[in-house]
Amino acid sequence: xxxxxxxxxxxxxxxxxxxxxxxxxxxxxxxxxxxxxxxxxxxxxxxxxxxxxxxxxxxxxxxxxxxxxxxxxxxxxxxxxxxxxxxxxxxxxxxxxxxxxxxxxxxx
Amino acid sequence: xxxxxxxxxxxxxxxxxxxxxxxxxxxxxxxxxxxxxxxxxxxxxxxxxxxxxxxxxxxxxxxxxxxxxxxxxxxxxxxxxxxxxxxxxxxxxxxxxxxxxxxxxxxx
DNA sequence: GACACTCATAACTATATGGTTATGGGAAAA
DNA sequence: TTTTCCCATAACCATATAGTTATGAGTGTC
Numbered sequence: 001x002x003x004x005x006x007x008x009x010x011x012x013x014x015x016x017x018x019x020x021x022x023x024x025x026x027x028x029x030x031x032x033x034x035x036x037x038x039x040x041x042x043x044x045x046x047x048x049x050x051x052x053x054x055x056x057x058x059x060x061x062x063x064x065x066x067x068x069x070x071x072x073x074x075x076x077x078x079x080x081x082x083x084x085x086x087x088x089x090x091x092x093x094x095x096x097x098x099x100x101x102x103x104x105x106x107x108x
Numbered sequence: 109x110x111x112x113x114x115x116x117x118x119x120x121x122x123x124x125x126x127x128x129x130x131x132x133x134x135x136x137x138x139x140x141x142x143x144x145x146x147x148x149x150x151x152x153x154x155x156x157x158x159x160x161x162x163x164x165x166x167x168x169x170x171x172x173x174x175x176x177x178x179x180x181x182x183x184x185x186x187x188x189x190x191x192x193x194x195x196x197x198x199x200x201x202x203x204x205x206x207x208x209x210x211x212x213x214x215x216x
Numbered sequence: 217g218a219c220a221c222t223c224a225t226a227a228c229t230a231t232a233t234g235g236t237t238a239t240g241g242g243a244a245a246a
Numbered sequence: 247t248t249t250t251c252c253c254a255t256a257a258c259c260a261t262a263t264a265g266t267t268a269t270g271a272g273t274g275t276c
Contacts, residue, residue, distance in 0.1 A: 016115060048224055068222055068273090088186060089183060092183040142251095142252065150234085153238095153254075153256095175243040175252050
């Protein structure tokens with residue numbers, strides 16, 4: 001559950017408002033919905049919906065305390081993204097190596 | 109021009125069809141639109157549109173040769189993504205360090 | 217208990233988006 | 247030149263999405 005496919009992550013982070021919320025949680029730590037709404041240029045329900053999607057994507061965790069909900073970033077959730085970019089780079093380098101091999105063989 | 113904001117990248121990679129096209133280009137190297145269309149489960153115009161978006165995001169480059177267009181991945185384009193995830197992790201670690209400091213100071 | 221506050225959900229709207237078929241432009245083949 | 251082929255664009259459609267306002271559920275405060 002703490003692990004998510006790249007698809008959900010990319011989709012969740014594709015929206016600027018959502019990415020901004022996540023960035024704020026990463027930078028400033030845990031915050032209530034109210035605090036997050038102040039500063040986001042959108043209404044509180046919009047913020048709540050975005051937080052719901054981020055939570056579903058595993059990017060944030062929530063904690064209920066009295067009548068307010070605190071959200072915080074789950075930084076581990078970014079791992080699949082790092083893996084994916086790493087894989088793409090490795091593919092690319094592998095093809096590059098093949099090309100080098102080919103050129104070397106052609107050179108002889 | 110070869111550098112793009114994370115926004116375009118996230119949006120471009122959020123769609124599964126588009127991400128699959130990019131992955132194929134990373135894995136198998138340069139390919140024509142026809143080759144890419146075969147295997148993608150969508151029509152040729154759809155593929156062309158996706159490739160257009162990937163190109164606009166700086167993720168692919170195209171090369172015209174006769175009547176066919178070859179696309180290839182521009183792997184450097186992923187750099188802003190790597191930077192972004194790295195920045196988020198750094199923020200997180202910084203806050204973690206602050207917490208550690210606080211706990212240490214409280215411990216004395 | 218009555219009221220106030222915080223957040224989530226419902227209901228709705230407008231736009232963005234991903235797909236389709238139809239068509240056109242340019243290069244190769246006949 | 248005519249025809250064929252490859253790709254991009256146009257026009258269109260259905261759905262997804264991001265926003266809004268209204269409301270409700272749960273919790274503290276008076």
